[in-house]
């Protein structure tokens with residue numbers, strides 16, 4: 019029987035849960051204050067807990083911290099009034115699974131939430147998250163920092179809250195914004211990106227809010243603004259730190275009132291666009307220096323997602339490089355161990371965009387029959403000072419430098435070995451479920467390689483090939499994605 023803890027100071031709420039769950043195989047324990055909850059946590063075990071955020075003698079956040087310490091696998095949902103949504107999001111950051119707003123408006127949804135909390139979580143069971151990450155072109159990798167970040171993004175994607183994404187240039191702010199959109203209920207509506215630093219103030223204003231016909235010279239027809247076009251979808255305001263003071267005022271108004279006027283217009287229009295903003299400049303710093311409005315930052319920063327620079331998640335480089343090779347028609351190519359070692363040591367000031375350029379350059383330099391991209395294909399910037407490609411590859415016990423038709427499997431094993439060893443050697447926490455997901459992927463690749471080899475040897479005879487491999491024809495089909 020599952021064990022559920024409910025902490026709420028209101029008698030009616032406790033009674034409500036007792037009634038709602040009366041016929042379920044759940045052992046319910048209730049507490050009416052923080053002191054009682056803390057005592058119960060020390061003496062009992064719980065599979066899930068629903069915690070009121072505000073209690074007479076403490077907060078749900080304190081109880082959450084204790085629960086995560088004493089029973090790390092206990093799944094937690096915070097119950098909150100609308101005014102405390104920001105604290106509820108803080109709870110998600112601290113490890114809570116979700117939050118629900120009180121009073122409960124949809125009892126069926128509440129029941130579904132409780133049921134889902136009590137289903138055991140399989141190790142590595144992140145299939146949906148990985149599928150959507152793939153769709154968004156987002157490689158999560160194995161670093162703890164990225165896994166924490168994507169897990170937080172996943173949890174808040176379906177909440178209608180404004181998100182602020184911070185991170186150095188080229189570290190994947192737009193990719194993460196796309197992931198948030200695809201993981202939200204708005205995924206079938208438009209995702210629209212606008213770079214606030216790339217347009218003049220007048221153009222940006224007319225892009226964002228639209229204009230009426232004849233409102234200025236050149237406004238030959240009515241134009242709908244992006245707030246209108248993205249009304250049921252997501253509007254991604256990139257480089258928000260570059261917006262001029264006048265645009266900042268107008269954005270603040272839309273965020274506060276959900277309404278706006280077209281340039282030259284008289285009718286107020288409403289928008290329900292979900293706003294995701296991103297900036298490579300430090301916005302609190304911009305507020306301190308007077309170039310960004312504090313009230314706008316407050317409105318945007320309901321949830322902040324800070325993407326770590328690539329140099330702080332070097333463990334992800336092999337998988338990112340693999341992804342970028344595939345993306346650039348380089349499926350048959352791979353980087354040699356010496357090239358990956360250099361890439362691992364480099365600081366990547368331009369982050370993943372710079373890595374993408376290095377990958378494209380290496381592919382462009384590759385001659386017709388080179389499939390292993392060694393250090394010779396990397397730009398000089400990646401070499402330690404005073405070393406050149408030639409001296410580096412002389413020293414290093416690398417793979418053959420050119421012209422070796424290394425089979426696909428060999429290359430895959432090389433990338434995976436490097437990725438797993440990097441995760442292994444990483445200090446601190448590592449996301450084992452992600453490592454295991456990649457091992458599973460490797461299992462599939464190895465299976466497919468063996469099947470193809472057996473099919474070549476048996477001249478395409480599936481029955482003989484499956485006998486040779488001691489698998490059923492069905493498994494063979496599965497490994498060939500024929501299902």
Ligand SMILES: Nc1ncnc2c1ncn2[C@@H]1O[C@H](COP(=O)(O)OP(=O)(O)OP(=O)(O)O)[C@@H](O)[C@H]1O
Pocket residue numbers: 155156157158185186187188189190191192193194256298338341370371374
């Ligand atoms: N996690 C990732 N997985 C795969 N590709 C990524 C990832 N992060 C970034 N990229 C790739 O790196 C490049 C830069 O990413 P993106 O444009 O999202 O960065 P950004 O932080 O928005 O950059 P800027 O600050 O210049 O606007 C893109 O080609 C993107 O596809």
